[in-house]
Amino acid sequence: MSLSVDNLRVYYRTLRGDVRALDGATFKVADGEIMGLAGESGCGKTTLGKSLIRLDGRMRLVEGTVELDGVKLPLDDTRAMDEFRFRKVSIVPQYAMSALNPIRKIGRMISELLASRGVSYDETLPELRRRLGLVGLEDEVLDRYPIELSGGMKQRVVMVLSTLLDPSLLIADELTSALDVSTQRAVAEMLVEFRDRGFVRSTIVITHDLSILFQIADTILIMYAGKLMEKGPAALVVDDPLHPYTRLLVGSLPEVGVRYEERRLTGIPGRPPVLLDPPPGCRFRDRCPLASAKCTDEPPMVELVPGRHVACWEAAA
């Protein structure tokens, strides 16, 4: 069991109180699993991803534990976490294209990063070159500045760099969102290849785009307003969603072949609740067509069929 997250709660401190961005997440990611983490803006998906590697100054770990390969991660101890970062847990941040130091050549930057982990650049260089070759980059990018590379090239450099020490867990946050469609496919397929080659053990792919996850993820975890809604095999979550939110979300997505004149899609009326002091119970209930009195109690995440978890009274009934 590679990653195991138990009741993780991370709030943002604000002057008006705590924003409950991640409110009790329990899930597992198996060895070799690519888990897609999907949801709309403000659902807490990035917060969840960031919590697993670095809590920033405004984030507060309220409760919960995270185990990676049987070792508990010291999430709220930023110094102790340093042992794990880059070696065990690595991240491709959102806007990875601007994650590179603009005043260092790529090679020098990588060598400095490796040195900070006590790894020799010269010894790593052959493997680094091999991996750059795998993603279609020439060795000479190491002598270039980030500004000399295109967006897709930078994204690939960051991918290779983040996985250079073969981490157990890679968190890829909106990896492909800023890319053009043709580059998007190449970069997304790289994630699968990196897993197949064993460069990373487990991967969490965070995105708002369900269709990308359908292409590359093994499982999909759906979040809404700081809560987990549903987790299951990617094809089943898309084709036969259990949670009403997932069902409405999938139904609102235009795709090639669906035309306005033939089939008019509908969005989900309403807005997610404010997470400053959210109402008790299911957070989707205000927008849910199936909501009943029961929904004022919070539905637990239950395993309905093996491998398929859902947090909804109606779906579980």
Add this chain to the structure above:
Amino acid sequence: MLELTDVTKVFKTGTFGGGALTAVSGVTLSIEPGEVVSLIGESGSGKTTIGRMILRLTDLTSGSITFDGSDVTRLEGRALHDYYAKVQGVFQDPFSSFNPVFKVDRVFEMIRGNYLRDLPPDAWNARLRSSLEAVALEPGEILGKFPHQLSGGQLQRVLIARALLLEIRYLVADEIISMLDASTRVDVLNLLGDLKARGLGILFVTHDLSLGNYISDRTMILRRGRVVETGVTAKVFGNPVHPYTRTLVASVPQLHKTWHELDRELQDAPLAKVGAAPGDGLVEVEDGHFVALAQEEATTT
């Protein structure tokens, strides 16, 4: 009718303007009332520049744009003012379209001050209410609010409502869906469909093929400023002929079909044979479906 003929835009680049970048090259396009035309392209394809030229935010290098027969590029003063009463634009980022210091009402008041000064207060209120209604906004939830108090989808709809206060005939919608959440973006798309039914001509600029496919009657695929393939939407997407269009269609992540299944499908469909090109380099492969010759591809790449 809004017509672009052989429109070209060359930007000067470099510190002293020595370099030149051809952003749009020989694009011919027309939009009829009650029609949605999609301009689809990746970054740098010139799709936004075309929209900006229609709105007179960017000058043309050569070619012409006409609105019901009159030359748009030469309009000035009063005539330009009147043109904007007929043709309006909405852009990608709703948050930066508003001045955060003022309430959102200001965008409506500016239209009133510029165009509808003679309208009595009652008539103005009725018109404001009806255009907010047209975009499915509750006046009470919108008026008197600051931009940060509204969601992206609401702000985007406020901007469309602003355009509807005027009796506009054409709307340039540049990536207006991109910043919106999945569960609300389809509502804005449907809104465009409703406006189309009311006789509005819409130029829908997007990089997202599935959105373009959903809403538009005709589609134009652009690459590096050139038209690659254009025609009736169902034909362009159902039977992509140009290699570039095929790559695009094959790269779009779909919800119920994997990339590998798509590759296989496209492999099975042989590339259509195209004949010699007439003047503008576009060949009609079937009724209402035009494609640029692939040879031209080799010279541009």
